[in-house]
Amino acid sequence: MTGSPSSASLPARLARDVATKLAHAVAVVFAAYSATFFLLFVLPGDAVLARIGTTDAIGSNDLAQLDLDALRSEVGLADSLWSQYLHGVTGLLRGDLGRSLITEQPVTTLLGEVLPNTVTLGAVSLAFSVPLGFLLAVLAVNPRSKAVRSFASMVPSAYVSLPVFWVGILFVYLFSITLGWFPSSGSRGAASLVLPVTVLSLLGAAQFAQVLISSLRTELGTTYAAVTAPAKGAGRFHTLYRHCLRNASFPFLAVFGLRVGQLLGGAVVIEMVFSRVGLGRLMVDSVKAVDLTVVLGIVVVLAAVYVAINVLVDIGYVLLDPRLRRHPASATRKEADA
Amino acid sequence: MTDTITRAVVEPAPPPTPVRRRRGRVRELHVLLALVVVLVVVAVFPGLVTWHDPYELDGLPFTAPNGDFPFGTDEIGRDLYSRVVHGLRVSLFSAVLAVVVALAGGAVIGVLSGLRPGGLLDRALGILTEAVMAIPGVLLALAVITTYGRGAFVAAVAIGIGEATGFARLIRGCVIQAGTLTYVEAARTCGAGPLRVVFRHVVPSIHHPVLSYTALHFGLAMLAIGSLSYLGFGEAPPSAEWGVLIAGGQKYLAHAWWVAVVPGLALTAVVVLFSRIAYLSQKDNR
Numbered sequence: 001m002t003g004s005p006s007s008a009s010l011p012a013r014l015a016r017d018v019a020t021k022l023a024h025a026v027a028v029v030f031a032a033y034s035a036t037f038f039l040l041f042v043l044p045g046d047a048v049l050a051r052i053g054t055t056d057a058i059g060s061n062d063l064a065q066l067d068l069d070a071l072r073s074e075v076g077l078a079d080s081l082w083s084q085y086l087h088g089v090t091g092l093l094r095g096d097l098g099r100s101l102i103t104e105q106p107v108t109t110l111l112g113e114v115l116p117n118t119v120t121l122g123a124v125s126l127a128f129s130v131p132l133g134f135l136l137a138v139l140a141v142n143p144r145s146k147a148v149r150s151f152a153s154m155v156p157s158a159y160v161s162l163p164v165f166w167v168g169i170l171f172v173y174l175f176s177i178t179l180g181w182f183p184s185s186g187s188r189g190a191a192s193l194v195l196p197v198t199v200l201s202l203l204g205a206a207q208f209a210q211v212l213i214s215s216l217r218t219e220l221g222t223t224y225a226a227v228t229a230p231a232k233g234a235g236r237f238h239t240l241y242r243h244c245l246r247n248a249s250f251p252f253l254a255v256f257g258l259r260v261g262q263l264l265g266g267a268v269v270i271e272m273v274f275s276r277v278g279l280g281r282l283m284v285d286s287v288k289a290v291d292l293t294v295v296l297g298i299v300v301v302l303a304a305v306y307v308a309i310n311v312l313v314d315i316g317y318v319l320l321d322p323r324l325r326r327h328p329a330s331a332t333r334k335e336a337d338a
Numbered sequence: 339m340t341d342t343i344t345r346a347v348v349e350p351a352p353p354p355t356p357v358r359r360r361r362g363r364v365r366e367l368h369v370l371l372a373l374v375v376v377l378v379v380v381a382v383f384p385g386l387v388t389w390h391d392p393y394e395l396d397g398l399p400f401t402a403p404n405g406d407f408p409f410g411t412d413e414i415g416r417d418l419y420s421r422v423v424h425g426l427r428v429s430l431f432s433a434v435l436a437v438v439v440a441l442a443g444g445a446v447i448g449v450l451s452g453l454r455p456g457g458l459l460d461r462a463l464g465i466l467t468e469a470v471m472a473i474p475g476v477l478l479a480l481a482v483i484t485t486y487g488r489g490a491f492v493a494a495v496a497i498g499i500g501e502a503t504g505f506a507r508l509i510r511g512c513v514i515q516a517g518t519l520t521y522v523e524a525a526r527t528c529g530a531g532p533l534r535v536v537f538r539h540v541v542p543s544i545h546h547p548v549l550s551y552t553a554l555h556f557g558l559a560m561l562a563i564g565s566l567s568y569l570g571f572g573e574a575p576p577s578a579e580w581g582v583l584i585a586g587g588q589k590y591l592a593h594a595w596w597v598a599v600v601p602g603l604a605l606t607a608v609v610v611l612f613s614r615i616a617y618l619s620q621k622d623n624r
Contacts, residue, residue, distance in 0.1 A: 024465075031469035036478075040485055157617075161609040163561050165568045165581075166602035169588050173599070177592050258471075265474030269565045273588075283477065284569055287484045295484050303472035 014318070021314055025307045032303040033092060033296075037085055040292045088296075097297040100286075107297035110282060115301070118279040122267050125197050126260070129204030133252075134245075136205060137212030141220065142240055153213050156206035164266050168199050168273035196270045203266055207259050208252060215251040219244040253317055257310035264302055367618045370611060377608065381427040390417035392424040392578050403596055410596045412586070418597060422604050425578035429560055429605070432494035432572075436559040437552055439498025444505020449536055451506070452513025460510075467503045475500035475562055483571045490573045493566040497559050508551055512544035519543065547620075554616035557609035564605055580605045 091098055097107035140153035175181045175195060182194045219225055220240070229239040271280030279298060286294040380387055390407070393416065403410040409418035447467065451460040470478065479496035486492050513536070516522055522539050530538070566572050567581030575582055580601040587598030 027465050028468045028472055031465050032472050035466070035469055036473070036481055039481055042485070157613065158610070161557060161561075161613055162606050163564050163568075163581075163584070163602055163609075165565050166584055166598075166605065169584065169591065169598050169602070172588075173591050173595055261472065261474045265476040268474070268476055269569065272569055283480055287480045287571065290484055292484065295481055299473050299477055299481055302474060302477060303469070306472040306474075 017318060018315060021311050025311045028307050029300070029304050030089075032307075033089070033300050034085070036296055036299045037088060038081075040296055041081060041084060092300070097300070098293040100294050101291050107294050110294060111279075111297060111301055114278050114282050117277055118264075118267055118271065121193065121196055121200065121271070121276070121278065122260075122264055124193065125200035125204060125267070126263065128197065128201035129208060129263075132201060132205035133208030133212060136209035137216055137248075138240070138245075140209070140213045141216045142236065144236075156209040156213070159202060159206035160210065164199060164203055165269050165273050167202075168196070168270055171195050171199055172273070192274070192276070196267075196274045196276065199273075200263060200266055200270055204259065204263050207262070208256070211255045212248060212252050215248040216240075216244055219248045250317070250320075253313060253320070257306075257313035260309050261302075261306045264305065363618050367615065370615050370618070373611060374615070377426065377430065377611075380423060381430045384420075384424045384427065388417070388420040388423050390420040392416060392420040393576065409600045410594065412583075412597050413590055413594075418583075418600060421578040421583060422580070422601055425580050425583060425601065426604075426608075428490050428573055428577065428579045429563065429581075430608070432490045432563050433556055433560040435491060435494040436498040436501065436563065437556050439495050440501035440505050440555060440559070441548075441552060443499065443502035444509055447502065447506035448509025449513055449541070452510040452517075453532060453536065455510075455514050463506070467506050470500065471503045473500070476565060479562070479566055480569075480571065483566075488571045488574075490563070490567065490577075490579060493563055493572045494559070497562045497566070500562075501555055501559060504555065505548070505551065509544065509548060512547060513540055516540040516543045550616045550620040552616075553612050553619065557612035557616075560605065560609055560612075 088098065095108070097111070099106050100110060103110075136152055136156055140149055140156075143149055143152075172195065176183060183192050225239050225244050229243055234242075267278075268280035268283060270276075271278040272284060275281075279302075282294065283298050285291075286298070384392075407417050407419060409422060412418055412421070447463050451463040454460060473481075475497060478500045479493060482496035482499065483492055517540065519539075522535060522543075525535050525539050563572060564581040564584070567579050568585045570585065573579040573582050575586065583601035584598050584605075587594070587596075587601070590597055
């Protein structure tokens with residue numbers, strides 16, 4: 001990097017790229033907030049009923065005696081949709097997600113209680129799934145035995161066809177009921193993390209391996225790997241690890257960000273299977289109670305997490321792949337410098 | 339620049355697929371499609387292959403699988419085999435609904451934004467697509483259910499909205515790519531309007547990748563709808579929908595593993611069937 005003529009302009013260009021990406025990311029989070037807001041608040045009547053009790057529990061007779069308008073204005077649902085929206089957006093800018101319609105607690109407090117649990121689950125699963133995905137992909141491409149290769153390439157596509165909650169139940173049956181190795185539910189201690197992390201990291205690994213296998217196969221078929229490397233005497237192993245794996249990782253990186261969102265969604269379901277305290281439980285309870293503000297808050301926070309990870313992936317992509325640094329603009333500048 | 343040119347020249351043409359292997363694939367594809375037809379017939383007329391009523395208490399609770407009850411019985415003695423077969427209808431047709439919603443939404447957004455890539459409409463739709471993509475599918479569906487209430491078909495439409503983003507991206511890419519095809523350019527030169535070009539020339543040329551993507555997402559939609567009903571937001575419990583069956587069986591795992599395991603196996607089998615069809619039809623195209 002040092003001494004090359006383009007290095008001087010690299011930080012400036014990088015800063016501009018990052019600024020564009022950040023602006024785009026803010027626009028996406030804002031759009032996600034708006035879409036979810038209008039989806040949720042277009043029919044506000046149910047939220048007020050939910051505040052009194054469940055919708056089923058209330059007969060039409062009781063309903064007539066209640067002053068619904070007073071209740072609506074109490075929680076701010078009587079305002080016009082636009083003023084509610086503006087109120088929500090200004091709150092969002094200040095980092096305030098409003099208060100729960102049911103318990104009146106601030107949504108940020110509710111989220112702060114459960115988010116560490118879910119983030120731990122997601123991060124640990126991700127940390128295991130990346131090396132596992134690479135391992136599976138290499139096993140599906142490198143061994144000489146065709147049986148091993150086709151088996152290893154079958155495993156990921158089979159695993160992604162399994163319902164994730166059902167795999168969780170199978171694991172509970174095998175490892176906690178039959179063998180008694182790990183607790184089947186709860187969220188305290190490292191032992192309770194083992195089974196949910198296994199289910200989720202296998203899912204992540206399978207998805208990553210699918211992408212890696214197809215990109216590794218493409219790379220192995222290109223001239224530099226199929227002709228040049230063997231011609232200069234590189235072995236299969238060397239070709240795969242030193243030449244192909246790095247190039248094949250770029251499609252993986254591009255998919256990584258997309259898969260994180262699916263992993264978060266899977267984490268929500270898995271938390272329910274193992275009865276863990278977390279975002280999943282909060283979401284399910286809020287949906288059952290028609291607690292619109294909490295649902296909106298959870299959706300926005302997860303969308304923001306997803307977008308943030310994708311911005312990081314995009315920046316990492318530019319940093320890692322030298323081909324992306326060579327814009328036509330920089331080439332002309334290089335000539336001018338010379 | 340020179341690098342890419344030499345590579346294009348030197349690169350050996352991919353060896354032609356052996357005819358026999360290709361023929362084998364086509365045959366497998368036909369067998370699988372026949373299986374789908376069988377599944378649809380069973381889903382519409384479940385009485386053809388079952389001999390117990392799915393809602394009647396025909397046996398003792400928790401009878402292990404045997405000749406009369408091939409999958410055993412559940413906690414109150416209903417025939418699990420009959421329940422699984424009857425549950426196929428809801429699972430299959432809600433997935434159909436989800437995929438139809440996803441395909442329709444994705445086609446409209448994809449074609450609109452692919453018409454003028456980089457234009458204002460394309461950028462606005464791109465941000466909207468990305469915003470919906472940023473919300474995990476299950477959570478988006480839960481948000482829809484918060485407003486419109488639980489139920490298999492609400493869940494299906496909600497999952498379809500989430501999956502429409504993937505279809506939109508795929509179709510946008512295909513439309514842009516198809517715009518550079520020679521016969522599309524020829525049609526444009528002959529004076530065909532943009533709408534005529536899209537509907538007569540572009541759309542027919544992209545149906546193949548879209549179809550195999552649809553088959554793949556059919557299976558994924560089944561999984562997503564299954565997780566929603568597992569969470570308790572799909573069909574209500576007396577129903578035999580597979581997610582409901584699995585959720586019901588989880589409580590009795592220690593006494594009777596089959597109540598939760600068998601419906602999951604059925605769901606897996608159908609999803610594998612569709613993803614295999616997607617894989618084969620994709621291969622067949624090349």
